[in-house]
Amino acid sequence: MSDLSAFPITRKWPAKHPERLQLYSLPTPNGVKVSIMLEETGLPYEPHLVSFDTNDQLSEAFLSLAPNNKIPAILDPNGPDGNAQALFESGAILIYLADKTGQLLAKSGTQRYETLQWLMWQMGGVGPMFGQLGFFHKFAGSSYEDKRPRDRFVAESQRLLGVLDQHLQGREWIMGDDYSIADIAVFPWVRNLIGFYEAADLVGFEKFPQVKRVLERFVQRPAVVRGLNIPARG
Numbered sequence: 001m002s003d004l005s006a007f008p009i010t011r012k013w014p015a016k017h018p019e020r021l022q023l024y025s026l027p028t029p030n031g032v033k034v035s036i037m038l039e040e041t042g043l044p045y046e047p048h049l050v051s052f053d054t055n056d057q058l059s060e061a062f063l064s065l066a067p068n069n070k071i072p073a074i075l076d077p078n079g080p081d082g083n084a085q086a087l088f089e090s091g092a093i094l095i096y097l098a099d100k101t102g103q104l105l106a107k108s109g110t111q112r113y114e115t116l117q118w119l120m121w122q123m124g125g126v127g128p129m130f131g132q133l134g135f136f137h138k139f140a141g142s143s144y145e146d147k148r149p150r151d152r153f154v155a156e157s158q159r160l161l162g163v164l165d166q167h168l169q170g171r172e173w174i175m176g177d178d179y180s181i182a183d184i185a186v187f188p189w190v191r192n193l194i195g196f197y198e199a200a201d202l203v204g205f206e207k208f209p210q211v212k213r214v215l216e217r218f219v220q221r222p223a224v225v226r227g228l229n230i231p232a233r234g
């Protein structure tokens with residue numbers, strides 16, 4: 001186990017349990033991917049709230065670990081070869097935690113690559129497109145007179161939901177019978193789209209019954225229920 005005091009982030013967010021994995025996050029769709037994963041795996045961890053109200057994500061301490069100024073980020077005192085491992089980017093963190101625990105991602109073979117394919121599909125498509133839809137539909141961009149950017153992201157979100165809906169036909173989860181990090185990456189974003197962004201009517205969510213079915217199952221998982229509120233907002 002490595003001494004975490006060498007990491008400047010621990011000065012702003014001191015570790016009460018330095019032997020545990022440290023999570024720096026906020027319950028947003030990207031943040032909860034990691035808290036849900038940690039809850040699913042049972043790995044001991046210590047959550048720290050990175051508050052956007054006080055621009056914590058732009059603080060020197062946070063940037064020393066996550067120079068892209070976005071949550072989530074982790075610091076694991078028990079990383080590879082006995083060294084500490086710092087990581088940002090939720091997709092990379094999910095892969096790391098899956099490999100570390102041997103859970104929710106096959107160790108090799110087709111199943112592994114296909115899970116990673118859907119994870120990348122979320123990271124490159126669902127996250128950015130749904131996020132832009134939120135900006136133009138609910139936040140600052142909603143007052144823009146020109147609706148073409150909003151319509152572009154609505155159309156792309158509908159296309160992505162259609163791809164997912166078709167894939168989920170006859171499957172319990174994205175990888176069939178196996179719940180995986182692909183589900184943990186995708187469904188917090190779908191939940192956010194129709195919940196926080198209030199875009200169900202805009203995207204015609206009723207046209208995607210398979211997505212709705214799996215989302216309903218996802219949000220009932222005890223680890224998901226817990227992870228959606230970690231770290232607790234102050």
Ligand SMILES: N[C@@H](CCC(=O)N[C@@H](CS)C(=O)NCC(=O)O)C(=O)O
Binds near residue numbers: 071072
């Ligand atoms: N690709 C990144 C995106 C992370 C991201 O966009 N995080 C948002 C919250 S969901 C954030 O930290 N925003 C703060 C900011 O932009 O200042 C990941 O998946 O980790």
